[in-house]
Amino acid sequence: MFHKFQKHINQNLPFLSKGKLLVTISGGIDSVILAHLCKQAKFDFALAHCNFNLRGKESDADQDFVEQLAKDLQVEVFIKSFDTNAVAEKLKISTQMAARDLRYSWFDVLCTQKQFDYILTAHHADDNLETFLINLSRGTGLDGLTGIPEVNDNIVRPLLKFSREEIVSFAKANNFKWREDSSNASTKYLRNKLRHDVIPVLKEMNTELLHNFETTQSNLKYSKSIIKDAVKRIYKEVVSIEDAVIKLNIKKLQELPNTNAYVFELLKDFNFTAWKDVYNLLDAQSGKQVFSATHRLVKDRDYLLVTGVSNAINSTSEVSISIAEDVKSIEIPFGVLSFKTTQQIEESNKSTLYIDKDLLKFPLTIRKWEKGDYFYPLGMQGKKKLSKFFKDEKYSLLDKEKALVLCSGEDVVWLINKRGDNRYKVTEKTKNILKITLQ
Known part of the structure; x- marks a missing residue:
């Protein structure tokens, strides 16, 4: 696997060989293998571990394991402890969302303070498939179906081309040790349900599942690129901004083929979910509104107007x-x-x-x-x-x-x-x- 990893880096991610890298590590098999591969590749890297204090002594044992691994690899390690449940309760968000926000916010701080060039995470091909199925089951556009990006700003996922089976095989062949997260065995979470009950059946039905999935995602990305170009061409004709209000010209939108598709692409970043109501605004009476968690869409004569929800609250106070x-x-x-x-x-x-x-x-x-x-x-x-x-x-x-x-x-x-x-x-x-x- 190392030779395949090194070839992938040389061909697709050569900048990692010259950068200062922050490898995020939980202690689980995926991130442990990423750390070992970075060591074998002679990368300039350090480890970063978050103790979310969600599993009592098990969380502390994970931290101890990571600290020992850093000594074995002779690399620097950064540890951060969080009261994740308290943050989730304060912000009224899920524990998983709180952990994600805390994690990436801290990584950004480390990058600034210690001048790391890239953050490496250990997402692999099976994670990508799971994310695809989660988004598909909840309803999504092309963005949700094109999966986890290999490079997203300064975040790089060099294991996306590798399957979980390859990672496990490499770990066992080299007698590497890792930590098992007991919560991963529970199927009460959708991701775990897919991982343990759904994807194994799909792989049994089609041994080329991951390869075919990669091909499908590649085709979807090509389609996404075409759509992006089409939206870019009509943007200046349809969209204007006045006093922090985004205005969509309804008449020009309705002159386009597949009007609803363009409306979706223009508004998808504003967190709307009631898309049928959004499309109906095109022919609704002036004053009709649709809200998302962050924005408000208003029908006003010849325009759809987008403002932040906070603006709506302030304007009606x-x-x-x-x-x-x-x-x-x-x-x-x-x-x-x-x-x-x-x-x-x-x-x-x-x-x-x-x-x-x-x-x-x-x-x-x-x-x-x-x-x-x-x-x-x-x-x-x-x-x-x-x-x-x-x-x-x-x-x-x-x-x-x-x-x-x-x-x-x-x-x-x-x-x-x-x-x-x-x-x-x-x-x-x-x-x-x-x-x-x-x-």
């Missing part, structure tokens, strides 16, 4: 700000308002308002607009409800959620950053002009 007469500036959710008494009107725009100060009743207030609010828009005749004004100005749902008004008593003096009120405009009779600027 209550706002109530009181402004005394002597206030010079005050922070609001999307900027800073400054107040200055002046004697003349300079160039005006939507973010600057000049009003008759003597008509105001202090303290002024800033709040969210409410149903029934109205004002007398500058440049227009008579009064208009804000809801009607929003409709005429083609406000999106997101725009309406963010809209704030500056009020004097019950009167709306300014729809902030949009339009002032005619009743408070500066006239020939005005003695004191108040300049309000949004920055």
Whole structure:
């Protein structure tokens, strides 16, 4: 196996021979064999072991084993202990997810502090097949079917071309020792169920299973590349970004063949799972929404709008700000308002308002607009409800959620950053002009 490993490195991963490597090791057979292979290949490497404290004395014994292996191999070893269950409970995530996040965060820190070039993990061909079947059973796109990448940024998996059988055979032939994780024998986890009950049956039915699977994944990767090129070509025509809002042009999307396929590819990174609801938004009424754990998708007339969930929460939260007469500036959710008494009107725009100060009743207030609010828009005749004004100005749902008004008593003096009120405009009779600027 070593000669096959060395040939694979020389042909496909030659940069490992010249880099400073951090080999992640649990004490299990896969990572132990990776460490031995790196030693035989005369790589410049150190070991990194995480004690997640999930199996009591067994976890501590794993740590002891790794420390002894490092001495035997005459390489440096880094050990980190975690209270994994406490972290999982605090973050409201699974223990497995907490362990993964803790592990890779620490590896990144080590790489920065100790200047390692690459992180090596011991994932092999059977792990790749298991991941494929897990993703297939849960529902996924091409990304989930193309498996574990051999190189992902600074993470390298040099054993992906090797089967579990090859690794076990090599370990036994060389009398290498390793640790057995008792939790791997339990079939209550989906991965273990596949490993012990499903994949052996598939291999019995087809002795070339792993080879054929590798061929299939290779073909899927070619297809993924074609799709990526197609999406890249239409991206500029369909997608635009304004004020941290991603906008997808519905008309241009519907002109494309296989519209839903393009929608999936454009939105797959935003963690949506209710894809039928996402596709239905194309023909839904304005204001309809679909949420993922991290993002919100809104139908707004001619566009699908993508924002973070945190933006949605902030935009719908209550706002109530009181402004005394002597206030010079005050922070609001999307900027800073400054107040200055002046004697003349300079160039005006939507973010600057000049009003008759003597008509105001202090303290002024800033709040969210409410149903029934109205004002007398500058440049227009008579009064208009804000809801009607929003409709005429083609406000999106997101725009309406963010809209704030500056009020004097019950009167709306300014729809902030949009339009002032005619009743408070500066006239020939005005003695004191108040300049309000949004920055």
